[in-house]
Amino acid sequence: MKLVDERIWSLFKSWSNQTLTYWSVFFSFGLCVAFLGPTILDLRCQTQSTLEQITWVFFSQQFFLLVGSCLGGLFKKTLMSSLSALLSSTLIISFVFAIIPLCHHVVLLSVAMGLAGKAMGVIDTIGNLQLVKLYQKDSAIFLQALHFFIGLGALVSPLVADPFLADDSCVLGANLTTNSSSSSDLEHLRNSLAGHGAVLRNTSQYPLYTEGVVITRISYAFWIMALINLPVPAAVLTLMYHERLVSCSSSSPRLLSRDPGSTPAVASGQGHRDIFNCFGPVRLRGQPATFFILHALGGAIVFITDGIIGSYAGFVYTYAVSPPLLMGHKKAGCLDSIFWASITAGRLSFIYLSYRYPAPVLLTISLVGLILVQCLLMIFYTSCVFLFIGTCVLGLCISSVFPSTLAFIEDMLDYKGSATTVLVMSASTGEVMLQLLVGSVIHNQGSYSFLLCSTITSFIGFYLFLLLLYTCRIHKNHQTDISKYMDMKEKQETPDVQMTE
Structure with missing residues (x-):
């Protein structure tokens, strides 16, 4: 018995370039979902902020993710606008990973996470929309695969970050000695802060300095993730070239001839409008x-x-x-x-x-x-x-x-x-x-x-x-x-x- 019949396989082969690109973009989405929790204490050291201050970056990411989800519907009228939005969003994610080590103030870090959250929201909306548009009644199987890649990215980013996490305090106090918080205490704090909605309680028992010499190595983890993510915007750009949506490839785009929604309703713009329309x-x-x-x-x-x-x-x-x-x-x-x-x-x-x-x-x-x-x-x-x-x-x-x-x-x-x-x-x-x-x-x-x-x-x-x-x-x-x-x-x-x- 075949796992997938010929019709589904034929559909996938017809739209494999777009499908694989959307899946890779959701891998990029997953990278952003899970890295903040494990690295939050090292980012606290980098920004020399308190625990209460650093948790605002969680809010910034989640709030702008919601904003990006709303804005994503504005880019879905044509394949050109959708792919352009995905290209800019994936580039923003690599850019944010690269500049996070340069954010030495919690406000700058919150702004960077807000940019990443907005890019994630746009990716979330457009990726789902385009796969539904491609496969319609057969979209369920491909949507499951799409969301699998979120989980895959969410598993990769903590693995990348783990070797660079501080085992003890990453800020040395005024006397240039580490504070009294043990490795077990910091592990407990890191796990407690992993939940975006975590309520901070009894944090005063952990004497974490905000002033002193920063000795964190977390910058390397973010630069590695920026490099891991770079093939994703490259894949989107390749798809745009393949679909003749960039000026150097051809003057006549392939959108009308290859768009699976080229029925009269969709081709005339009536099938997939933004949420306001x-x-x-x-x-x-x-x-x-x-x-x-x-x-x-x-x-x-x-x-x-x-x-x-x-x-x-x-x-x-x-x-x-x-x-x-x-x-x-x-x-x-x-x-x-x-x-x-x-x-x-x-x-x-x-x-x-x-x-x-x-x-x-x-x-x-x-x-x-x-x-x-x-x-x-x-x-x-x-x-x-x-x-x-x-x-x-x-x-x-x-x-x-x-x-x-x-x-x-x-x-x-x-x-x-x-x-x-x-x-x-x-x-x-x-x-x-x-x-x-x-x-x-x-x-x-x-x-x-x-x-x-x-x-x-x-x-x-x-x-x-x-x-x-x-x-x-x-x-x-x-x-x-x-x-x-x-x-x-x-x-x-x-x-x-x-x-x-």
Whole structure:
């Protein structure tokens, strides 16, 4: 039995240049996602700032990622504008990696991370949009692969940074001696700060200097990542040359002859507009209420599931080192890496599963599995072994929710393009907002509330999915009724035309 049939393979070969380029661009996205957490203490030393000040770079990255997600929809009308935006975004990421070692003030570092976040948001929106536009009803399998490359990049950047992280204090005090914080204390701090929404508590016990001689070697890690990322903009530029979108290749672009969306609707600019046109007054006329409800429910589902990913990655370490588990710092520090590795493995496996099963089936399995794992984690909350097992299974279950939801919603809405932008924006917002919410709850109620919050949001997500299925049925019936009405109208008008002739 063949893993992929000839039709899917033929589609991939037809659009392999664009597909591989979008996948490589998402690898660049993944590099930016995961490097900040492990390197945050070394960046604190480099900028000679306090812990409270350095955590603002997390906010800067996440906020501008959301801004970039919104702006990404403005560049999708033509292949030229999309690839130009991707080229500039990937170059910005390499540029930011290269200049981070030169940012010796926390404000400059925040500006640099804001630029990187904006580039990440543009990549996120355009990459998803273009793959949906290329493959349409067959996009699910390729979207799963696209998001696999985020996980791959997120695994690479911490591995690059790890050899250059400081083992002890990277700022020598006025007497040119290291402070009293041990390597174990700094490892605990680094793991605690890995979550973007982490709430800083009891940091006064770690006497970290802000003035003195900086001895960090983290600059080499960022320069290496800048070099690793350089082939990505080169790949985008190569694709632009191949598609004859640069002046030195040809005066006649290949966009119209090769664009898979060259049906009359897409070629005339009606199929894939930016979000403002999609929800403009002209587009709203004649749209049923289910059109908007599907956008809202799809956005709410990915808001919750991406929020769970962000909050779990951010606070599983804090939960593990707190009572009743009281896990060791090194052992608990592995949980975040295991979680991201399982998400990456899950996306790899769902590439094949997306080919075998429709998106609603995969979403049902993922969301039911998510609820079961969360409930079992609450039941066996005193078991360190089950926390590791549950973390692995949780990552596998939640890994495919976003690409499956995106493929499902776009299919229901006949690939109008607006759903992709809405879902990307919702996912980015959920990752920020739920981390802040869960962090606040943990601060006020204790670490056990971390699992309770995740479980409650999982149930809400599954309930919204059931509403989504029900709305999809109503939307299909409405579309069928419209088609029947139009057919009857055409049949009634045809005899009148013949009699007139």
